[in-house]
Amino acid sequence: MIFLTLLYSTFKEAFEKKIVLTIFLLITAVILLFLSFINLDSIEGLKEMLMMSGDESFRDAIVKFETNLINQFSFMVVFSLLLIMSASFIPSILEKGNIDLLLSKPLSRRKIVLGKFISVVFLAFIIISLLVSVIWFIISIKTNVWHFPFLSAILWFTFIFAVMYSFELFIGLVSQSTILSLLLTLFLLFPVTALLSARETIVFSFVKNDTIKFIFNFVFYLFPKPWDVRESCINMIEGVAIQSWWHMISSGIFMLVMLSVSVYYFSKKDY
Amino acid sequence: MKIITTKNLSKEYSSKSFSKEKILALNNFSFEVESGEIFGILGPNGAGKTTLIKILLGITHRTNGDIKIFEKEISDESYKMKIGYLPENHKFPNYLTGEQVLYFFGKLSGLTGTEVKKRADEYLGLMDMQKWRKTKIKKYSKGMMQRLGLAQSLLNNPELVFLDEPTDGVDPIGRKEIRDILNNLKSQGKTIFLNSHLLSEVELICDRVAILNKGSLVKEGKVGEITSASNNYKFITSEISEKNINDLLINFKAVIHSRNEFVYNTINIEDLNKLIDFLRENKILIHSVNREKDTLENMFINLIESQN
Numbered sequence: 001m002i003f004l005t006l007l008y009s010t011f012k013e014a015f016e017k018k019i020v021l022t023i024f025l026l027i028t029a030v031i032l033l034f035l036s037f038i039n040l041d042s043i044e045g046l047k048e049m050l051m052m053s054g055d056e057s058f059r060d061a062i063v064k065f066e067t068n069l070i071n072q073f074s075f076m077v078v079f080s081l082l083l084i085m086s087a088s089f090i091p092s093i094l095e096k097g098n099i100d101l102l103l104s105k106p107l108s109r110r111k112i113v114l115g116k117f118i119s120v121v122f123l124a125f126i127i128i129s130l131l132v133s134v135i136w137f138i139i140s141i142k143t144n145v146w147h148f149p150f151l152s153a154i155l156w157f158t159f160i161f162a163v164m165y166s167f168e169l170f171i172g173l174v175s176q177s178t179i180l181s182l183l184l185t186l187f188l189l190f191p192v193t194a195l196l197s198a199r200e201t202i203v204f205s206f207v208k209n210d211t212i213k214f215i216f217n218f219v220f221y222l223f224p225k226p227w228d229v230r231e232s233c234i235n236m237i238e239g240v241a242i243q244s245w246w247h248m249i250s251s252g253i254f255m256l257v258m259l260s261v262s263v264y265y266f267s268k269k270d271y
Numbered sequence: 272m273k274i275i276t277t278k279n280l281s282k283e284y285s286s287k288s289f290s291k292e293k294i295l296a297l298n299n300f301s302f303e304v305e306s307g308e309i310f311g312i313l314g315p316n317g318a319g320k321t322t323l324i325k326i327l328l329g330i331t332h333r334t335n336g337d338i339k340i341f342e343k344e345i346s347d348e349s350y351k352m353k354i355g356y357l358p359e360n361h362k363f364p365n366y367l368t369g370e371q372v373l374y375f376f377g378k379l380s381g382l383t384g385t386e387v388k389k390r391a392d393e394y395l396g397l398m399d400m401q402k403w404r405k406t407k408i409k410k411y412s413k414g415m416m417q418r419l420g421l422a423q424s425l426l427n428n429p430e431l432v433f434l435d436e437p438t439d440g441v442d443p444i445g446r447k448e449i450r451d452i453l454n455n456l457k458s459q460g461k462t463i464f465l466n467s468h469l470l471s472e473v474e475l476i477c478d479r480v481a482i483l484n485k486g487s488l489v490k491e492g493k494v495g496e497i498t499s500a501s502n503n504y505k506f507i508t509s510e511i512s513e514k515n516i517n518d519l520l521i522n523f524k525a526v527i528h529s530r531n532e533f534v535y536n537t538i539n540i541e542d543l544n545k546l547i548d549f550l551r552e553n554k555i556l557i558h559s560v561n562r563e564k565d566t567l568e569n570m571f572i573n574l575i576e577s578q579n
Contacts, residue, residue, distance in 0.1 A: 002379065009375055012371070013366065097358055100361070104358075105379040105380055106349065106379075107379060270284075270325075270330075270331040271325070
């Protein structure tokens with residue numbers, strides 16, 4: 001009941017503040033752009049080219065095409081948009097005059113934090129579902145290759161968003177600032193976690209000091225691993241076995257720690 | 272039945288973040304509110320009134336002391352089902368309409384959709400807000416926001432209502448209407464806890480008041496007892512000569528306001544008659560004599576000034 005009311009207010013706020021509308025427009029623009037690239041001529045051309053080279057099936061090429069869509073750039077763009085959309089939800093409920101009313105109602109502070117978290121993650125889930133399923137549908141219709149594992153990106157992306165949003169929520173609670181919580185979360189996503197993820201291939205080729213390497217490794221295990229989870233997502237879509245679930249588990253633990261600290265902080269705070 | 276009981280309630284704040292220096296917002300504050308009364312809390316700015324309300328509502332945590340509302344410790348959140356609250360400078364999400372504000376806060380108070388709709392109709396009508404119910408509240412005036420806030424605080428049919436400056440920004444007619452609503456609530460047996468800077472208003476509607484200063488309780492009692500008649504007698508007379516004014520000043524210690532108005536303070540009725548005899552002997556006509564009543568405002572100002 002309380003969760004549904006908080007869900008109602010989150011959706012109402014998102015739609016009335018034109019946040020979701022802006023995101024939908026951007027997604028529609030991406031889809032239209034995508035549609036203009038994928039026309040039947042190019043598909044036929046790709047088919048013929050593959051038949052000539054002969055070493056890769058058409059279906060594999062389509063799967064490769066799908067996973068290429070989840071490249072680092074589009075990953076950054078989608079998550080930046082989602083984090084921009086979600087940054088104001090917590091600071092807006094903490095505004096003086098609003099938080100007093102909310103806390104005077106018969107609902108625990110834990111329910112307020114978790115209810116808001118679930119509502120925002122659910123909103124992101126709907127947006128991600130729309131984006132992924134429409135792109136998947138267009139590719140499938142055009143190529144007649146119905147590759148269902150691509151849809152698993154909805155759950156992977158929602159999980160990554162939930163992890164990053166738990167951090168944004170905590171910063172929002174402490175700072176009560178939309179801008180600060182957004183900037184710090186974007187900073188965590190890129191460059192911090194991106195660099196940590198690529199520490200062995202990029203950073204350690206420049207850094208030879210063992211202490212610095214140890215610090216990088218230590219921080220890597222402490223922080224969430226959105227880029228590594230993205231790799232696992234790509235593996236699953238390509239049908240490659242996932243070697244380790246550690247990135248998922250440690251990111252999940254990070255999210256639970258962030259939520260627990262947020263609930264504790266919010267419960268102790270005077271308004 | 273005692274609706275609110277506090278014992279030795281204290282609240283300390285840090286003066287700055289991470290500072291060890293403490294500010295005492297409430298100092299061993301003890302009081303009780305009886306069922307069915309309108310209780311007013313008064314005090315200068317920074318006295319601790321809003322802190323007290325926030326502690327009672329669980330918005331701010333106490334440092335020490337006991338609080339019971341409906342005879343239960345407030346750590347049990349269930350008491351909030353039976354209370355309503357109108358904060359000072361409340362801020363509803365401005366993208367909502369008046370009706371949606373009531374729906375949202377009504378649902379959070381534990382009401383069903385049907386109950387919210389029924390009561391929203393009732394209270395929007397009572398607040399004369401029916402025609403604005405579908406208008407976004409960013410277009411509302413301050414007075415309209417107060418009316419909507421009051422409707423919101425009454426929506427769950429509370430037994431105890433906390434009102435922080437309920438008539439702030441409301442015109443005199445609106446204030447009278449709000450007073451009538453509060454008296455109506457009282458007649459229904461509801462308990463009202465009121466914080467208002469308008470002392471004349473408090474005097475008109477409150478049964479009992481507590482006066483806070485620097486976090487401590489300095490006076491508590493029934494309004495009628497606190498504002499009892501003073502020993503000041505205000506005389507309006509025909510014009511008094513210079514010589515007679517000097518006599519009034521020297522012999523009677525009167526406070527002269529003008530040539531035909533002065534105030535005489537005495538607890539002895541014989542002294543009062545002596546003064547009247549003096550006026551008659553000197554052919555000064557008495558137009559009126561009124562025993563002044565100590566208003567809540569006068570009493571409040573004198574009390575706070577003496578404290579400071």
